[in-house]
Amino acid sequence: MNIDDRLQDEESDDFYEGPSKSQKKREAEALQKLGGELAKLAPDAFDCVTGLPEDIRDAILEYRRLKSFGALRRQMQLIGKLMRRLDYDAVREAIDRATGASRAAAAHQRAEKLRDALLTDNNKLTEYVASHPEVDVQQLRTLIRLARKEKEAAKPPKYFRELYRFLHAAELPALTLEKADAEEADA
Numbered sequence: 353m354n355i356d357d358r359l360q361d362e363e364s365d366d367f368y369e370g371p372s373k374s375q376k377k378r379e380a381e382a383l384q385k386l387g388g389e390l391a392k393l394a395p396d397a398f399d400c401v402t403g404l405p406e407d408i409r410d411a412i413l414e415y416r417r418l419k420s421f422g423a424l425r426r427q428m429q430l431i432g433k434l435m436r437r438l439d440y441d442a443v444r445e446a447i448d449r450a451t452g453a454s455r456a457a458a459a460h461q462r463a464e465k466l467r468d469a470l471l472t473d474n475n476k477l478t479e480y481v482a483s484h485p486e487v488d489v490q491q492l493r494t495l496i497r498l499a500r501k502e503k504e505a506a507k508p509p510k511y512f513r514e515l516y517r518f519l520h521a522a523e524l525p526a527l528t529l530e531k532a533d534a535e536e537a538d539a
Contacts, residue, residue, distance in 0.1 A: 380433075
């Protein structure tokens, strides 16, 4: 088989070899920019980003400590490299949740309204449990009972806040920032 025959055979094969080198570079740059956004978050907002691998968290904290332009650039490249194993959309959602710029704000409002309704009306608990069968009913009832007692005794709102956290977690499930194994095999 001569070279012309081989070239013709290669052209006729319709198989996908994956993303191009340019596409991979664009994706890596997008993740590096996302890492930059994480590094620029306020400390309290950064702490709200859960599920971030420890090595990336450490690299971002190190970036914040550095002052030299060259060192900052190199550290940002390291952050971009480490972030390649994370899912872009999940990290974007985590940043939006931390800054309140997404559906997290709507979940926040729903959780507050639901908390107030559960504390005033026992029928709301039945409705909520019927619509959320996966919820831990015993823990929910305990939190409601303790929050009511706390309110009656005019104590600080410890369980009132715990009830909110419980409802908010049910309204807005946790994110998994790392890519799925199947996606890593393709990369």
